[in-house]
Amino acid sequence: MTFTRRRLLAHTAAACALPALAPAWAQGGKTLRILVGFPPGGGSDAIARLLAERLREPLGMNIVVENRPGAGGQVAAQALKNAPADGSTLFLTHDHTISILPQVVKNAGFEPARDFVAAGGLATFVNAFAVSPGTPAAGFNEYVEWVRRQQGGKSAVGIPAPASTPEFLVKLLGERYQLDLVSAPYRGSAPMIGDMLGNQIPAGIGSVQDFIENHRAGKLRVVAVLGTKRQAALPDVPTFAELGVAGFEDTPYYGFYAPAGTPEAVLQRFSTALAQVLAQPAVREQLTAMGLTVGHMTPAQLTGRERAYTAVWKRIIQTSGFTPQ
Known part of the structure; x- marks a missing residue:
């Protein structure tokens, strides 16, 4: 068998094998x-x-x-x-x-x-801290003061899943501000936000994309975001770094x-x-x-x-x- 024929047969075999690499996508x-x-x-x-x-x-x-x-x-x-x-x-x-x-x-x-x-x-993306419409806090620092004065230093914060990044953020924020913040886990962001809109829980932590539409509609307020810079979708919302809270930079x-x-x-x-x-x-x-x-x-x-x-x-x-x- 000549070299040319061997090479042609090899190419033909390889071409025939290609559909087997992607059986789910090879056929209409x-x-x-x-x-x-x-x-x-x-x-x-x-x-x-x-x-x-x-x-x-x-x-x-x-x-x-x-x-x-x-x-x-x-x-x-x-x-x-x-x-x-x-x-x-x-x-x-x-x-x-x-x-x-x-x-x-x-x-x-x-x-x-x-x-x-x-x-x-x-x-x-970055996670964000948002407050419910009935929570009288225009910003994150105001939220901290509200918890101290009106809640006796203790308050629940909604999170979209137990043992998640937001849960650890709740713990870290509680330690940083010497507050007794308690995580309230939900089965996803949608039910958490539903309770926030109904003022069943005063605040929540989730991704920016979870909160953004309700924030724009004025139904709740995102008061701080994680990361190293402000988000293009929320240019007026400060980062935790701007508020003096370090350690929340990784995205x-x-x-x-x-x-x-x-x-x-x-x-x-x-x-x-x-x-x-x-x-x-x-x-x-x-x-x-x-x-x-x-x-x-x-x-x-x-x-x-x-x-x-x-x-x-x-x-x-x-x-x-x-x-x-």
């Missing part, structure tokens, strides 16, 4: 499921539905968003672990489920480094994950499509308006961001004395 009519670990109506759900609509064209397939709420994303993460590693199921999540939850739950039912692979990142992330064993070709194809969608001005504008700092991350970049963030919060969790439950 296939559907991609995007799992979301929180209920409809929250920030993660809104982001997932926007991107699902835009990703249909570059991926050439139907995309559905499937809400699997419960345990701060734990239910959805376990569903991803058990999904086929063929590109038919992805998980859109933020830092809590990947970086925080495995450190605070004794048996989460998954290990990110073992069970998942990054498919592409889309943004970083969480949003990204897509696939089951371990998903072919590299599938991950790269999705990441490329995601980059194309995030480059669209209308998409960037919508995500920025939600309070996100938009920026595509390749699978490798998302993995690096995840590991760095996990290491930061490992130190915070250990210093807090928290015992995994």
Whole structure:
């Protein structure tokens, strides 16, 4: 057999093998499921539905968003672990489920480094402190004084999930201001905000994208944000650093994950499509308006961001004395 013929046969075999690398995406009519670990109506759900609509064209397939709420994303993460590693199921999540939850739950039912692979990142964001409409505080310092005077130094602060970043923030703020702040965990940001709007709880901590629409409508007030700089969506709201509170500078992330064993070709194809969608001005504008700092991350970049963030919060969790439950 001549060299030329051998090379031709090799190329032909490689070409025939390509569809096997991405069986879920190689044929028309296939559907991609995007799992979301929180209920409809929250920030993660809104982001997932926007991107699902835009990703249909570059991926050439139907995309559905499937809400699997419960345990701060734990239910959805376990569903991803058990999904086929063929590109038919992805998980859109933020830092809590990947970086925080495995450190605070004794048996989460998954290990990110073992069970998942990054498919592409889309943004970083910051958490925010907001007060309910019935709480008479125009800013965060006024809130602190209100708790001291009217609440006897004790008050509840809503958080979207137990043992989450917001819960540790409540603890750190209580220590910093010598207040007895008690975390009130919810099953997602939507029910927490519902209670805030009804003045069932005086304050809450969640992502900017959870609060932004109600803040703009004057239904609640975001009084401080984390991070190193003010947010474009909330230019008049100070950072905690501006208020003299250090240690809240690191920013969480949003990204897509696939089951371990998903072919590299599938991950790269999705990441490329995601980059194309995030480059669209209308998409960037919508995500920025939600309070996100938009920026595509390749699978490798998302993995690096995840590991760095996990290491930061490992130190915070250990210093807090928290015992995994």
